[in-house]
Amino acid sequence: MKLPTFLAAQAARRPGQTALIGERRMTFAELEDATTRAAFTLRRQGLQVGDRVAIALPNGIPFVVAFLAAVKAGLVAVPVNLRLAPDEVDYILGDSTPEAVIREPTEVTDLIASGDPVRPEVPPDFDDCVISYTSGTTGKPKGAVLTQANYIVLNGFLNGAMWDLRPTDRQLVTTPLAQRTGLARVMNMVCHGCSLVIPPKFDAVGTADLIESERVTFMATVPTVARMLLPQIEGDPARFASLRDFVATGEAFPLALKRKLRDVLPGLGIHSYYAMTEVGLVAGMGPAEQFTHPDAVGQVQPGVEARLLDEEFHEVPPGEVGELWVRSGPPGNWLTMREYYRRPEDTARTIRDGWVATGDLGRFDGEGFLSLVDRKKDMILSGGFNIYSREVESVVAELPGVQDVAVVGVPDEVYGEAVAAYIEVAPGSEVSERDVIDHCRRRIAGYKKPRHVYFVDELPRNSTGKVLKRELTAHN
Incomplete structure (x- = not known):
């Protein structure tokens, strides 16, 4: 054919x-x-x-x-x-x-x-x-x-x-x-x-x-x-x-x-x-x-x-x-x-x-449905715990006013790596660092919640629209 x-x-x-x-x-x-x-x-x-x-x-x-x-x-x-x-x-x-x-x-x-x-x-x-x-x-x-x-x-x-x-x-x-x-x-x-x-x-x-x-x-x-x-x-x-x-x-x-x-x-x-x-x-x-x-x-x-x-x-x-x-x-x-x-x-x-x-x-899962938790290279290791950035991103994205979010690991003197969330806020909305952290505290384990929250006008993306996380980690 x-x-x-x-x-x-x-x-x-x-x-x-x-x-x-x-x-x-x-x-x-x-x-x-x-x-x-x-x-x-x-x-x-x-x-x-x-x-x-x-x-x-x-x-x-x-x-x-x-x-x-x-x-x-x-x-x-x-x-x-x-x-x-x-x-x-x-x-x-x-x-x-x-x-x-x-x-x-x-x-x-x-x-x-x-x-x-x-x-x-x-x-x-x-x-x-x-x-x-x-x-x-x-x-x-x-x-x-x-x-x-x-x-x-x-x-x-x-x-x-x-x-x-x-x-x-x-x-x-x-x-x-x-x-x-x-x-x-x-x-x-x-x-x-x-x-x-x-x-x-x-x-x-x-x-x-x-x-x-x-x-x-x-x-x-x-x-x-x-x-x-x-x-x-x-x-x-x-x-x-x-x-x-x-x-x-x-x-x-x-x-x-x-x-x-x-x-x-x-x-x-x-x-x-x-x-x-x-x-x-x-x-x-x-x-x-x-x-x-x-x-x-x-x-x-x-x-x-x-x-x-x-x-x-x-x-x-x-x-x-x-x-x-x-x-x-x-x-x-x-x-x-x-x-x-x-x-x-x-x-x-x-x-x-x-x-x-x-x-x-x-x-x-038991029915054969596949869930992706992260890219292998994007997994964050903090204090001996594996943290999947995709999971944290999904939780942060639930918060009203969050237009888009990318989560990466950044160096931390105590834990090796810490969770950092970079957030685009929807036009006309207001979201604070406290809003993000409190929401994550209610939804996921404490060690997974972001230790750093940054608000950006626009996340760096490649020509296909995928976020370039390496550019975010390069700034830390």
Whole structure:
């Protein structure tokens, strides 16, 4: 199975259906023709099967065309998130050493205009299609080599089964297409024949307008987008009547936010899932479990094995914390990446006998629901006690007026490390240090409550919206 065959099938079955809605509309027949012509040109320019081509384009139809053309040509796409700082972009280009870089939408137009409608020959055993760079929240990003099989299994099979995706669906993408979450929406379009709505950037007002005007039925994004959209939804819920499903990933999905969405849009299916660039979708849960298991990320997906190991690599019993390791067949064949690009030592440390070390600490309950308690590197050791920053963050986030919070360990002469909470306060609200500490004292053990509380205008984040905790600890 190859992605180009899926696209060709969509073009044959529904040639006049809209595939992409962005700067203009493009049908499946037009997308098939444009990507074939661009792929022909890429190969005629001298690029060979397996060569890398960086795609440094903003969200839009040219990005999708360039990406699918690269796959058709047997090239390995290196999507570059333009929200990154220049030094970060330079790092990715230097690490991946692409043979070509597509930087301007006009270059895509030229590739199409110069090509013939003949799909280049690609050996059937060649399957690499993307080098997707990790977010680098704890160090330098690494390039995960992902295959067409990885995307087809996840986005063509699992996503369809989980969310009942259909050709009649209209998806909205609100995250960079250069990220795996954004590319997943492209893969949903290719595999399921549903339309993809691509705004050039996210803003709450414009997104609300698009959902209403384009009758968007499905969106998969990060909880931050839901938080930013909520005032628009509460202001006029009828504008969002077309939405069938809302899927969140990438960060904790606060229970209070889920409740607000449910209350204002009672017919909306709320889903969430836990995934990583290296292993795709690991666990998820649908609307029925969102409020019965609010602290969980869900149950492990069919086809995925998961286990929690202690420091001696022994499996821990239900209810106890261990590092999460997952497996889904041979690397590159199902969900697991094939390798880290040109990083054999990192690959060997991360993948052992097909098992992938996620670096996340979690626990299973008696029903098999997985809860994440922390990143392994974010665990705080204070006075001999293990303190999970995620647990403290969840408690602090309950406090009215707290818009966002990050908890880190800071040096302490007595306890080794102490808990520090960095808090964004919602506009128009007031929260004091005493409020935070008293609330935590009521909700969690005394040794877990923050010894330091700092109020910040904005938490440092990377281009995907994840908090850069290393920048917070660097200030102490």
